[in-house]
Amino acid sequence: MSTDRLPPMAALSRHKRLGVGLVIVGIVSGVGLAWSQPTSYTAETRLAVGGGSLTAEAVPGFALASQQMASNYARYVNNAEEQGALEAKLGVRPGDVQGVTASPIPESNVLRVEVTGHDASVVRTAAAVVAASLIQKVKDSAGASAEQATATLQEYSDLSTRVAAQQLASDAATGAVRSAAAQAGANLQDLQRAAATAASDLSILKVQQDALGQKYRSEVSSGTDVAVTLTVVEEAVGTGDDRLPRLQQFGIAGAVLGGLAALFMSVWWERRASRRGRERNGVDPSGAADGSATEEPTEEPTGAPSDTAAAVTGVGQRVH
Numbered sequence: 001m002s003t004d005r006l007p008p009m010a011a012l013s014r015h016k017r018l019g020v021g022l023v024i025v026g027i028v029s030g031v032g033l034a035w036s037q038p039t040s041y042t043a044e045t046r047l048a049v050g051g052g053s054l055t056a057e058a059v060p061g062f063a064l065a066s067q068q069m070a071s072n073y074a075r076y077v078n079n080a081e082e083q084g085a086l087e088a089k090l091g092v093r094p095g096d097v098q099g100v101t102a103s104p105i106p107e108s109n110v111l112r113v114e115v116t117g118h119d120a121s122v123v124r125t126a127a128a129v130v131a132a133s134l135i136q137k138v139k140d141s142a143g144a145s146a147e148q149a150t151a152t153l154q155e156y157s158d159l160s161t162r163v164a165a166q167q168l169a170s171d172a173a174t175g176a177v178r179s180a181a182a183q184a185g186a187n188l189q190d191l192q193r194a195a196a197t198a199a200s201d202l203s204i205l206k207v208q209q210d211a212l213g214q215k216y217r218s219e220v221s222s223g224t225d226v227a228v229t230l231t232v233v234e235e236a237v238g239t240g241d242d243r244l245p246r247l248q249q250f251g252i253a254g255a256v257l258g259g260l261a262a263l264f265m266s267v268w269w270e271r272r273a274s275r276r277g278r279e280r281n282g283v284d285p286s287g288a289a290d291g292s293a294t295e296e297p298t299e300e301p302t303g304a305p306s307d308t309a310a311a312v313t314g315v316g317q318r319v320h
Helices: 008-013 016-036 062-074 079-090 120-140 146-181 188-221 243-280 304-319
Strands: 041-051 097-104 110-117 228-241
Touching (some): 016 243, 062 097, 062 110, 079 097, 110 120, 146 188
């Protein structure tokens, strides 16, 4: 079989040392290139949205509202603005802080603040500074006054007490109706009327309670500085760097490029050796043998007709 048509992998199998060598060179080159790139470090801190008291956190819907607030507060962090402010506040060179992001942790009232840069100590300090700045922004953006939030919460607490008392009264009136129904000659109409009135009053109180709870949640969502607190639950710590992933990525890329180079060179080497072998064996590279070429027609000697004519003339003279 002609090596001109040798499959690439078969050609590579004939030059295993070349393939292994080029792959190693590619890996070393990729790792060296990755090592020369600056390393990016990441630090993060975590903040939690909470109520200012246990009573506040006991309001129905507060947990869901705090999750929504965590998502809203994350939008306060602007990447470009924070980078410029941090570089000026920390006195670092432009570009040392690469990125500032904030994102809520799903299904929780905790948000994560992350800072990336080329200096591990700088990014840790920057994460703490961003957290403190975010806490201050939340306080400055308070939508309701402390007195209003406190008054709403107190109204809700008082109304909850009334709802509990009315619930007991309604249950007692319902129980009286059931007891009277088992006795002959009991005046059920008055008892039923009292039970209906108690149930109606209970329904009205529950509607008022729900309205106050919604009002309080609205005030909480708008950022009341007393009812809601934003606190640090995890101090700024370094979470890692991109050196190892970058080394792996560049090393794999170098190995692939080295393998492709080995494959190309093996195929080229085999075809070159094949052409040289064919030339040494007297075979034209196009496939035709040297002896199969068409021979050129030989020309007759130009002097042959003249010699024949001269001989004929001499014979004729002797006859005469």
